[in-house]
Amino acid sequence: MNAQAATARTGTKDDIAVYMREKGERARAASREMARADSGLKNACLFALAQLLLDETSSILSANEKDMRAGKAAKLDPALLDRLELNEDRVAAMAEGVREVANLPDPIGELTDMRLRPSGIQVGRMRVPLGVVGIIYESRPNVTADAASLCLKSGNACILRGGSEAMNSNQAIARCIQRALRQAGLPEDSVQVLDITDRRTVGEMVSMPEYIDVVIPRGGKGLVAAVSSNARVPVIKHLDGNCHVFIDRDADFDKAVAVSVNAKTQRYGTCNTMETLLVDAPIAQKVLPELGRIYNEAGVELRACERTRAILPLARPASESDWAEEYLAPILAIKIVEGIDEAIDHITRYGSAHTDAIVTENYTRARRFLREVDSSSVMVNASTRFADGYEYGLGAEIGISTDKFHARGPVGLEGLTSQKWIVLGDGNVR
Amino acid sequence: MNAQAATARTGTKDDIAVYMREKGERARAASREMARADSGLKNACLFALAQLLLDETSSILSANEKDMRAGKAAKLDPALLDRLELNEDRVAAMAEGVREVANLPDPIGELTDMRLRPSGIQVGRMRVPLGVVGIIYESRPNVTADAASLCLKSGNACILRGGSEAMNSNQAIARCIQRALRQAGLPEDSVQVLDITDRRTVGEMVSMPEYIDVVIPRGGKGLVAAVSSNARVPVIKHLDGNCHVFIDRDADFDKAVAVSVNAKTQRYGTCNTMETLLVDAPIAQKVLPELGRIYNEAGVELRACERTRAILPLARPASESDWAEEYLAPILAIKIVEGIDEAIDHITRYGSAHTDAIVTENYTRARRFLREVDSSSVMVNASTRFADGYEYGLGAEIGISTDKFHARGPVGLEGLTSQKWIVLGDGNVR
Incomplete structure (x- = not known):
């Protein structure tokens, strides 16, 4: 010195x-x-x-x-x-x-x-x-x-x-x-x-x-x-990562379960971990019981909308603030939505423009989601946990930007x- | 309303x-x-x-x-x-x-x-x-x-x-x-x-x-x-355009004259107009008399270093502030330098990182100038007046950025x- x-x-x-x-x-x-x-x-x-x-x-x-x-x-x-x-x-x-x-x-x-x-x-x-x-x-x-x-x-x-x-x-x-x-x-x-x-x-x-x-x-x-x-x-700037997975009505069951479980449970404290799961109403009865069972086993606390709680009675009621929260913890908010428009609106309103994914087999809705969700990473049928410089092939990462200006994402x-x-x-x- | x-x-x-x-x-x-x-x-x-x-x-x-x-x-x-x-x-x-x-x-x-x-x-x-x-x-x-x-x-x-x-x-x-x-x-x-x-x-x-x-x-x-x-x-941001032309010792005479005259006299009020001409000492006796004659005819006032004034006695002595000035007028600062290092140092010190050009037939110095001059546009054997969205093929221009972040130049x-x-x-x- x-x-x-x-x-x-x-x-x-x-x-x-x-x-x-x-x-x-x-x-x-x-x-x-x-x-x-x-x-x-x-x-x-x-x-x-x-x-x-x-x-x-x-x-x-x-x-x-x-x-x-x-x-x-x-x-x-x-x-x-x-x-x-x-x-x-x-x-x-x-x-x-x-x-x-x-x-x-x-x-x-x-x-x-x-x-x-x-x-x-x-x-x-x-x-x-x-x-x-x-x-x-x-x-x-x-x-x-x-x-x-x-x-x-x-x-x-x-x-x-x-x-x-x-x-x-x-x-x-x-x-x-x-x-x-x-x-x-x-x-x-x-x-x-x-x-x-x-x-x-x-x-x-x-x-x-x-x-x-x-x-x-x-x-x-x-x-x-x-x-x-x-x-x-x-x-x-790297501000919060309030990441979403949206399970579309035409999602493949296995992919929906794999992505939703991995996005939440692979690591809890990372910015690309899913914090809210959105489920399209027509597929809710099919995927939620299995997901509820797995999250429960993993010790993930669920905070859900009333319609979700009708399927998963163990979930606690979500409050308005849950939709905006970056838990960085074994807690997940779940909401049933009526189709992709409500899902995109929800993400636009509460998300942090970090990373959001859709699970679907529907070509047109996959394209719409990619185009209309204004986040630094937008994914189809892949876990939000992939949003990372190494995974993207950048070799290394100096940070993740939640800005649109100059550099965006990893x-x-x-x-x-x-x-x-x-x-x-x-x-x-x- | x-x-x-x-x-x-x-x-x-x-x-x-x-x-x-x-x-x-x-x-x-x-x-x-x-x-x-x-x-x-x-x-x-x-x-x-x-x-x-x-x-x-x-x-x-x-x-x-x-x-x-x-x-x-x-x-x-x-x-x-x-x-x-x-x-x-x-x-x-x-x-x-x-x-x-x-x-x-x-x-x-x-x-x-x-x-x-x-x-x-x-x-x-x-x-x-x-x-x-x-x-x-x-x-x-x-x-x-x-x-x-x-x-x-x-x-x-x-x-x-x-x-x-x-x-x-x-x-x-x-x-x-x-x-x-x-x-x-x-x-x-x-x-x-x-x-x-x-x-x-x-x-x-x-x-x-x-x-x-x-x-x-x-x-x-x-x-x-x-x-x-x-x-x-x-x-x-588009701040000032204090643009330079550097006539290297290995410049082609005709190109040196064409570029230096055009860069100054084609329009006086634009941000990509040359404001300071740097001349490599070994070529000064060759190019300055002709340039002095043309600038004089065009009514351009010259403000020059002492060595330039020995060749162009009509030029007024330049003061320190002339090197940093964006005249936007028929005024030109001229300085004789000892080689490309002094030229680059001068541009780095007084320039505004907008547009700078070298006139040379020397391959190595052309490459050095391109690489080492940290301006939004760097040119070899071309008039600084080309720094423009239409000329670059952008079709139109919303502005010229003198920042390095996000967008640079036109x-x-x-x-x-x-x-x-x-x-x-x-x-x-x-």
């Missing part, structure tokens, strides 16, 4: 601003070099980092132990402590993740749609880095390696601000990143992991459009909302780039 | 908020219908609008006369009055513009990159409208027809807020749009032209993310800056859309 940081750690609002602006300036300068760096250099750096993480496992684990001890002493939530904890397997997985990013195709420099125009010029687009990416995250230290790799690969510089509870772990990983950058001859300022976690650093980050091109908060709804409000820098390397226009001429004039 | 608007016209801040939120709610509802509208319906509406504009030329012109009389009485700037004025030719051009938009391919529904994944699902993306677009513009009434057509074609609803000086003209055009929508059976609320121009409507527009998905200010830097600061809705229909993820399965689960 340099003198600058030492001041800031105990500093005033102005000190924080000075500290952050200095980081921003360094990042901006490094981003120019990174944009030019060729694929070989970037990959060499990532492979070096993967190896260093393995070589330094013991020092990373002892840093992590410090964080764990402090976390336990501070009586942190056990779920948070679980996310914070590293072990040999987790460090190895981190290294493997970095290697996977190295093996992805380099998005930078890609030329698309180069077309000749009547004027004689040739016009197309070139994919380029966004510049400087700010990432704000919470307890999981593996995000430090993950996020740094994705930014590096896409030719961006980044400023990473992890949680205070993971400070020692993050700094140990940051030291590996710095060494890898040095080994590859890339600018060390291209990845800066903040060594202070004062909350005001976040406020500064979203107020420096001259130094930071996009901010990505990775964490709960509270963090995302706090970062987004009053941000002067674009933010890739965001991979491409979301960290923009396309500029390229014009090739031969002395052409207008 | 309905009772609601009548209240707002003379109303308080709250009345404006109520008025705008009502518009927003209507637009949001209409946007759902528009997203579903098929190409045939949208095109029928646009062709009907083109015809109505021609049929209603006399009523549009008499509305415009009212605006012109009021504008002259208010002693508006002659340039502004010129932009405000309509005549038969301009109305015909407006109708032709609408017809051209109708003839563009419909971007909505396009499926791309539908790939099978190892899990068995097929994943790809579908192009969909953004939803509701807010457009804020100044005197030119043709923007009303232009902007409405582009939003309609891309399946968006829009709220248009023109300048107060063009109120009568805009309302006359709006009546044609409403009739065309009715004729085609599309929701009339999909295009709402505000009938009050209170400045506070702008503030409300950028504060309603629940109703408006993007705001596009079309106008001077002042308007854009005012709209962007504190916007809670994404803004497609923004056509595609900039008014987003892509959602589509997953097709066969009962697949994780």
